[in-house]
Amino acid sequence: MTASPIRLGISRCLLGDEVRFDGGHKKDRFLTDILGRYVEWVPVCPEVEAGLGTPREAMRLVGDPHSPRLLTIKTGRDHTEALNHITKHRIAELKKLDLSGYVFKKSSPSCGIDQVNIYDKYGLFSQNGAGIYAKAFVEQFPLIPVEEEGRFYDPAIRENFVERVFSYRRFQDLIHNEPTSQALLRFHRIHKYLLLSHSPQHYDAMDRLIGQADRPPLKELAARYGALFMRTLAVKATVRQQVNVLHHIVGYFKTRLKTREKEEIFAMIDDYHRGLIPLLVPVELIKRHVRMFEVEELRDQVYLNPDSNELMLRICP
Numbered sequence: 001m002t003a004s005p006i007r008l009g010i011s012r013c014l015l016g017d018e019v020r021f022d023g024g025h026k027k028d029r030f031l032t033d034i035l036g037r038y039v040e041w042v043p044v045c046p047e048v049e050a051g052l053g054t055p056r057e058a059m060r061l062v063g064d065p066h067s068p069r070l071l072t073i074k075t076g077r078d079h080t081e082a083l084n085h086i087t088k089h090r091i092a093e094l095k096k097l098d099l100s101g102y103v104f105k106k107s108s109p110s111c112g113i114d115q116v117n118i119y120d121k122y123g124l125f126s127q128n129g130a131g132i133y134a135k136a137f138v139e140q141f142p143l144i145p146v147e148e149e150g151r152f153y154d155p156a157i158r159e160n161f162v163e164r165v166f167s168y169r170r171f172q173d174l175i176h177n178e179p180t181s182q183a184l185l186r187f188h189r190i191h192k193y194l195l196l197s198h199s200p201q202h203y204d205a206m207d208r209l210i211g212q213a214d215r216p217p218l219k220e221l222a223a224r225y226g227a228l229f230m231r232t233l234a235v236k237a238t239v240r241q242q243v244n245v246l247h248h249i250v251g252y253f254k255t256r257l258k259t260r261e262k263e264e265i266f267a268m269i270d271d272y273h274r275g276l277i278p279l280l281v282p283v284e285l286i287k288r289h290v291r292m293f294e295v296e297e298l299r300d301q302v303y304l305n306p307d308s309n310e311l312m313l314r315i316c317p
């Protein structure tokens with residue numbers, strides 16, 4: 001369904017490149033062997049690109065938690081300016097690459113998204129914050145889905161990241177084609193059940209935004225829609241909400257089902273509800289009926305027809 005390749009930024013050490021302060025790497029097999037089959041990586045090591053060399057003295061964040069300095073631990077050398085400089089340069093380059101997501105190395109004073117230790121001037125832990133490069137990236141690209149390595153072993157986090165990346169790619173494709181209001185409306189329509197599975201409240205807000213009589217100019221409307229779209233997908237899709245969506249969808253053709261078929265579908269939804277089978281099982285069965293009954297309203301719903309690569313990633317062990 002996506003028209004362009006999925007391009008993701010990544011902390012370079014996660015791909016197995018020996019760029020860490022100790023000359024080692026932090027290769028992550030899920031990223032290299034599984035996710036890497038479906039995406040194009042854009043590796044960045046801000047510390048190496050800032051000219052700090054490998055190996056190099058270990059560093060940490062020190063000082064004001066809102067604007068900490070990057071200091072070497074033993075000798076106290078301040079590398080903040082070098083890192084700020086390369087960050088600015090790299091972010092300008094990344095703007096041209098149309099990234100659909102980013103995977104950061106956790107806990108790094110340059111690359112960690114949060115939970116990075118910040119110390120006071122006495123060397124005592126003061127609070128957690130973000131690495132210098134990661135913080136600037138998130139500020140510059142607030143819609144781009146980001147995640148930290150290590151969290152992908154939680155299936156729910158992995159699924160949500162994959163779903164947001166592919167959804168964002170579709171939104172980027174929409175925007176690059178200078179959408180008409182009809183195209184934006186269609187985009188909203190085909191994502192209806194996906195959005196409802198995350199948050200009916202957010203979906204209603206998007207509906208209101210798109211339907212208001214005194215709508216802002218299209219470009220501004222699309223930008224506001226995109227922000228809300230990504231915020232909605234970041235809300236955790238609960239099992240209960242998924243079950244509501246499945247019931248809602250079945251409502252379109254329930255009266256056309258034979259008793260046995262109806263029982264089969266509802267038993268399957270119930271099994272999913274109780275955690276006995278994955279969501280994909282009732283979705284596939286429902287999809288068969290949507291095709292058979294030619295339910296026009298559901299035919300092109302992304303919820304029922306995810307991108308095949310997205311699907312592979314979501315079901316991989």
Ligand code: SF4
Pocket residue numbers: 011012013014019020021044045046047048105108110111
């Ligand atoms: S965490 Fe970031 S700065 Fe550190 S080695 Fe990996 S890519 Fe380089």
